[in-house]
Amino acid sequence: GESVGLHLPTLSVQEGDNSIINCAYSNSASDYFIWYKQESGKGPQFIIDIRSNMDKRQGQRVTVLLNKTVKHLSLQIAATQPGDSAVYFCAENSGGNTGKLIFGQGTTLQVKP
């Protein structure tokens, strides 16, 4: 069935280092991808998105890379801070003009001071 999966369940990095969170998706027809950050007890917070006609998009301290050939996307966080500690989810729009997202399992990012 449709799925979006993350390679690593937990990522531990030193404060100030760069973080890379990876995600694989299975639906080659998907054309919109979103990264969310979820802190404990809160709802998912939008970080950055990318459409399939792009392979890279940058935000403030974050970059998303999309490789459609191998159906892989990644989230890069520059100069990781303690406030970045959270669970990160990639999500895939199932195609078409609907609000249905398929989520990955999530990666916990731990930032060590």
Place this chain on the structure above:
Amino acid sequence: KAGVTQTPRYLIKTRGQQVTLSCSPISGHRSVSWYQQTPGQGLQFLFEYFSETQRNKGNFPGRFSGRQFSNSRSEMNVSTLELGDSALYLCASSLDGGRNTIYFGEGSWLTVV
């Protein structure tokens, strides 16, 4: 600009009871989606409403239902509650779904005892 608002934030119900959760989308957003989040299953799509019509539905039993009002506010209902329905229920809104940014509320924590 107010975000997605969900009520109630926390509730405890008994098996067999039913529950109604409410969601007010961001002003101007017409698409409202619902998700269930559990530690074991992650984030799973329940259904999406657009212009008072259910546009998409996930793989949940008929005990889970929803509706959307003319002002785009939405409610979801779970009847005959089971212990396994204990979860964080998240509402998300976007302008019209699809490739527009989808924003989440803080969720409603449901515990079934």
